[in-house]
Amino acid sequence: MEMKRQNEDPLMTPVMYLKGVGEHRARLLAKLGVQTVLDLMELFPRTYLSRLVNPTLGELQVGDMVSLTAEISWVDAKPTARGKKILSVGVNDGKIGLTCVWFAFPPAYLTLFKPGKTIWLSGTLSAFNNQLQMNHPDFEILADDHEEDSFWKSRQLLPVYPLTEGITQNLMRKLVLSAFSSYADQIGENLPAFILEKRQFPPRRDALQIMHFAQKTQAADQARIRFAYEEFFYSQIMWARHRVFHEKKEQGIKHENHQKLTTALKERLAFELTSAQKRVIREIFADMCSEIQMSRLMQGDVGSGKTIVTLFAMLLAVENGHQAALMAPTEILAEQHYQNFTRLLEPLSLKVVLLKGGNYKGKAELKEQIASGEAQIVLGTHALIQKDVAFHRLGLVVVDEQHRFGVEQRALLAAKDSHPDLLYLSATPIPRSLAMTVYGDLMVSQIDEMPPNRKSVLTYVRSDRKFDTVLSDVKKELDKGRQAYFVCPLVEESEKLALLDAQRLYDYLKNKVFTNCTIDLIHGRMANKVKDEIMQRFKAAETQILVSTTVIEVGVDVPNATVMVIEHAERFGLAQMHQLRGRVGRGADQAYCFLIAHQPQSSMARERLSIMSRSTDGFVIAEKDLELRGPGEMFGYEQSGLPEFRFANLVQDQAILALARTDAFDIVLQDPQLMRDEHKLLRKIYLSKYAKREELILY
Numbered sequence: 001m002e003m004k005r006q007n008e009d010p011l012m013t014p015v016m017y018l019k020g021v022g023e024h025r026a027r028l029l030a031k032l033g034v035q036t037v038l039d040l041m042e043l044f045p046r047t048y049l050s051r052l053v054n055p056t057l058g059e060l061q062v063g064d065m066v067s068l069t070a071e072i073s074w075v076d077a078k079p080t081a082r083g084k085k086i087l088s089v090g091v092n093d094g095k096i097g098l099t100c101v102w103f104a105f106p107p108a109y110l111t112l113f114k115p116g117k118t119i120w121l122s123g124t125l126s127a128f129n130n131q132l133q134m135n136h137p138d139f140e141i142l143a144d145d146h147e148e149d150s151f152w153k154s155r156q157l158l159p160v161y162p163l164t165e166g167i168t169q170n171l172m173r174k175l176v177l178s179a180f181s182s183y184a185d186q187i188g189e190n191l192p193a194f195i196l197e198k199r200q201f202p203p204r205r206d207a208l209q210i211m212h213f214a215q216k217t218q219a220a221d222q223a224r225i226r227f228a229y230e231e232f233f234y235s236q237i238m239w240a241r242h243r244v245f246h247e248k249k250e251q252g253i254k255h256e257n258h259q260k261l262t263t264a265l266k267e268r269l270a271f272e273l274t275s276a277q278k279r280v281i282r283e284i285f286a287d288m289c290s291e292i293q294m295s296r297l298m299q300g301d302v303g304s305g306k307t308i309v310t311l312f313a314m315l316l317a318v319e320n321g322h323q324a325a326l327m328a329p330t331e332i333l334a335e336q337h338y339q340n341f342t343r344l345l346e347p348l349s350l351k352v353v354l355l356k357g358g359n360y361k362g363k364a365e366l367k368e369q370i371a372s373g374e375a376q377i378v379l380g381t382h383a384l385i386q387k388d389v390a391f392h393r394l395g396l397v398v399v400d401e402q403h404r405f406g407v408e409q410r411a412l413l414a415a416k417d418s419h420p421d422l423l424y425l426s427a428t429p430i431p432r433s434l435a436m437t438v439y440g441d442l443m444v445s446q447i448d449e450m451p452p453n454r455k456s457v458l459t460y461v462r463s464d465r466k467f468d469t470v471l472s473d474v475k476k477e478l479d480k481g482r483q484a485y486f487v488c489p490l491v492e493e494s495e496k497l498a499l500l501d502a503q504r505l506y507d508y509l510k511n512k513v514f515t516n517c518t519i520d521l522i523h524g525r526m527a528n529k530v531k532d533e534i535m536q537r538f539k540a541a542e543t544q545i546l547v548s549t550t551v552i553e554v555g556v557d558v559p560n561a562t563v564m565v566i567e568h569a570e571r572f573g574l575a576q577m578h579q580l581r582g583r584v585g586r587g588a589d590q591a592y593c594f595l596i597a598h599q600p601q602s603s604m605a606r607e608r609l610s611i612m613s614r615s616t617d618g619f620v621i622a623e624k625d626l627e628l629r630g631p632g633e634m635f636g637y638e639q640s641g642l643p644e645f646r647f648a649n650l651v652q653d654q655a656i657l658a659l660a661r662t663d664a665f666d667i668v669l670q671d672p673q674l675m676r677d678e679h680k681l682l683r684k685i686y687l688s689k690y691a692k693r694e695e696l697i698l699y
């Protein structure tokens with residue numbers, strides 16, 4: 001089936017068969033996501049370099065972001081005191097000179113830059129000793145006249161493609177040109193004619209060519225807008241269908257607010273609910289008490305009190321004679337919920353059970369209690385979605401840390417009974433501006449307020465040269481009986497840059513610094529069981545220090561841990577650092593976070609560190625995170641169900657999103673099944689892109 005389809009569409013020809021590619025280059029191109037001829041045609045240039053409009057250095061100012069071409073005049077590699085090398089390359093535009101500097105660079109750079117060659121540079125202009133300078137610029141050494149393809153030689157604007165080792169800009173341009181000269185005729189349309197007309201978009205074939213061969217950047221951006229629209233449009237068709245599906249009345253369970261169990265719980269709480277918690281409980285109850293199936297996401301920072309809100313929702317289901325289930329991503333989290341729930345529910349005499357994976361004594365009996373309905377509240381891990389687990393009148397499904405589960409797994413749990421209400425929890429705040437694209441028509445509740453009297457974590461950025469002072473600060477906390485986390489970037493064997501990895505840090509701290517302390521190491525390559533045991537020991541305060549890679553991100557609650565040290569903080573994304581910092585400050589004591597920054601740092605990294613030291617609000621940080629990333633760089637959100645946008649920039653293209661959304665909803669509200677003649681093409685393209693995803697969302 002798959003083969004046949006490939007034969008039918010020439011654009012699906014594997015890129016290997018394109019002139020000039022072959023097996024070896026095809027493997028390299030695959031690293032860029034290029035598998036077929038169409039992928040190559042859709043490989044959007046990162047930027048464009050202009051040969052004509054070229055600012056002269058004299059016009060530029062320090063702080064400007066600039067792209068320019070200049071001639072290399074000299075190259076110099078100086079050893080530093082600490083045994084590294086700094087590479088400097090001098091360039092000039094005939095009048096004024098500029099020095100490009102690399103504090104870290106691959107060895108190949110030493111022979112790459114040759115005086116006399118023309119180089120294209122892009123970066124931020126700085127100054128050092130009264131001399132213009134650019135640190136770690138983006139660059140391309142331009143081909144000499146005789147090396148360059150005659151087509152590209154005549155162009156004013158050259159596309160700059162993302163590259164991978166073994167593929168040069170020149171080669172990439174050649175391949176793109178070759179793809180278009182053989183296959184341009186085959187490019188079909190993806191948008192209905194009435195949309196093209198309404199929105200004044202060029203046909204797809206033209207737009208693709210403009211993207212690569214534009215003579216003006218403005219034209220290229222116009223073409224890009226068409227593709228951004230296209231991506232948004234089809235994702236919004238899906239959300240429009242989601243809405244139509246979920247508004248069918250007969251789908252859901254209509255709970256009634258009897259105020260029995262929920263009131264009993266409220267009276268027993270040792271604290272007053274925050275107004276954000278109260279608001280979100282109202283939102284959830286309103287959904288659960290309507291006949292429409294609830295499909296709601298609850299977002300809130302770590303420690304904002306999502307658990308208690310969840311418990312209210314579960315009690316509402318239970319007092320209506322339904323079962324409520326919660327699925328957590330790890331055993332330790334499931335157990336944590338189990339302990340909290342049994343403690344809080346003790347006087348209400350409800351049956352709460354915990355179902356874990358694997359085979360153990362008493363498991364058959366637990367499954368029996370779940371199937372019979374004797375168990376009213378069911379907590380568990382992936383064990384809950386196994387085939388042999390049956391529920392009884394399941395009224396509410398809660399998925400904790402929802403982004404840790406695949407869409408399939410979430411759907412499987414929901415499909416265990418007919419249309420239970422669905423509540424997803426997330427401690428990764430998705431920026432408000434993104435919520436509509438990521439979650440479309442899921443209703444989103446935000447707990448954007450912390451419980452009172454919570455001390456916010458004091459955050460300091462420290463240079464790695466001041467590491468000793470950080471260690472003595474950590475020691476003071478340990479002496480008070482507190483615990484500390486040290487987090488390193490991922491251990492990667494192939495990593496050439498000398499990262500101070502978790503293992504080395506562990507050895508150093510254990511043998512040289514905290515010789516009288518208990519200390520453990522945890523990393524992603526360990527078996528889950530081993531990881532759980534290490535976490536349990538830390539939770540029980542049997543270990544004082546935990547050195548880890550980023551695996552501790554999950555919501556494990558250790559109130560006695562008051563220090564978080566993040567090594568090579570300049571390498572972490574904002575969202576990730578914020579998650580890590582959320583591990584501390586969960587108790588009554590003042591907590592600290594030290595961000596250890598090494599040189600060199602990009603200006604972006606500096607900006608991230610500065611934001612971290614200024615703000616502890618997850619929503620603010622998420623917005624900033626988004627601003628600082630480009631499209632296709634949505635690291636950390638992959639599993640959130642976020643469709644991959646290759647052209648659209650989620651920050652800049654909000655206006656285009658709004659247009660696409662209006663158009664998509666208009667169409668689907670009139671023709672939900674897309675059966676009309678004029679929607680034929682739309683239906684075909686939509687199904688080819690979204691059939692699988694839709695299956696999972698419209699359960």
Ligand code: ADP
Nearest residue numbers: 271272273274301302303304305306307308451
């Ligand atoms: P989350 O799941 O959002 O990370 P939790 O629900 O685990 O956060 O809550 C963190 C801590 O705050 C818990 O110890 C909880 O008992 C406490 N807590 C929750 N709500 C309040 C509140 N309104 N006032 C005081 N403490 C609260």
Ligand code: MG
Nearest residue numbers: 306307400555
């Ligand atoms: Mg939680």
